[in-house]
Amino acid sequence: AQxxxxxxxxxxxxxxxxxxLGCNYSYGGTVNLFWYVQYPGxxxxxxxxxxxxxxxxxxxxxxxxxxxxxxxSFNLRKPSVQWSDTAEYFCAVNPNQAGTALIFGKxxxxxxxx
Amino acid sequence: KAGVxxxxxxxxxxxxxxxxxxxxxxxxxxxxxxxxxxxxxxxxFLFEYFSETQRNKGNFPGRFSGRQFSNSRSEMNVxxxxxxxxxxxxxxxxxxxxxxxxxxxxxxxxxxxxxx
Numbered sequence: 001a002q003x004x005x006x007x008x009x010x011x012x013x014x015x016x017x018x019x020x021l022g023c024n025y026s027y028g029g030t031v032n033l034f035w036y037v038q039y040p041g042x043x044x045x046x047x048x049x050x051x052x053x054x055x056x057x058x059x060x061x062x063x064x065x066x067x068x069x070x071x072x073s074f075n076l077r078k079p080s081v082q083w084s085d086t087a088e089y090f091c092a093v094n095p096n097q098a099g100t101a102l103i104f105g106k107x108x109x110x111x112x113x114x
Numbered sequence: 115k116a117g118v119x120x121x122x123x124x125x126x127x128x129x130x131x132x133x134x135x136x137x138x139x140x141x142x143x144x145x146x147x148x149x150x151x152x153x154x155x156x157x158x159f160l161f162e163y164f165s166e167t168q169r170n171k172g173n174f175p176g177r178f179s180g181r182q183f184s185n186s187r188s189e190m191n192v193x194x195x196x197x198x199x200x201x202x203x204x205x206x207x208x209x210x211x212x213x214x215x216x217x218x219x220x221x222x223x224x225x226x227x228x229x230x
Contacts, residue, residue, distance in 0.1 A: 034218070042223075043204075043224060044204065044206075046218055046219075092157075099145070099164070100147055100162055100217060101159045101162055102159060103159065104157035104158075105156070107156060
């Protein structure tokens with residue numbers, strides 16, 4: 001079955017530390033890839049997406065992600081986190097023949113201390 | 115543009131009852147998808163509607179159903195509620211226009227359903 005794995009359930013960082021959240025998926029065909037963020041008390045928001053082209057994509061708030069096809073990975077990075085980045089982060093995959101259906105990872109909770 | 119709206123925001127039901135949740139997509143979006151979010155299973159895809167037709171379905175029992183109206187508004191219905199149906203139900207809309215086409219989904223705030 002198609003699945004998405006996020007390696008870290010909970011990450012705790014200090015402000016200004018660098019962030020990398022891992023995401024791997026199991027699907028052999030063409031996929032579209034997304035990272036969503038859910039801030040406390042808010043709904044899911046799109047951080048960034050990859051459909052095709054440059055495998056290094058930039059999103060909002062200084063986030064970026066790199067698609068490595070050979071590793072089935074789409075890791076999220078940010079060079080310097082802020083307290084306001086405290087949130088839950090979800091990686092999602094859309095198999096290209098599945099309409100808009102998203103397969104989500106279980107999420108990673110990021111806690112940033114000031 | 116207004117975002118995706120969902121009503122009601124909170125709902126409490128008892129086992130065996132049925133419930134209907136409503137979703138209004140972003141203006142101009144014709145694709146509406148539904149997801150269930152629980153602490154144990156995370157976010158799981160329920161179904162997708164486009165132009166009043168269900169075009170994709172997740173792995174949920176037949177008690178979960180939905181429909182879409184000509185104005186793209188969507189409803190989902192859960193019959194014979196079970197305790198395990200307690201969850202946050204999220205609706206998402208997108209501009210995807212053709213069969214099999216994908217596009218970014220924009221999520222609503224969700225309806226929190228509690229089954230007692």
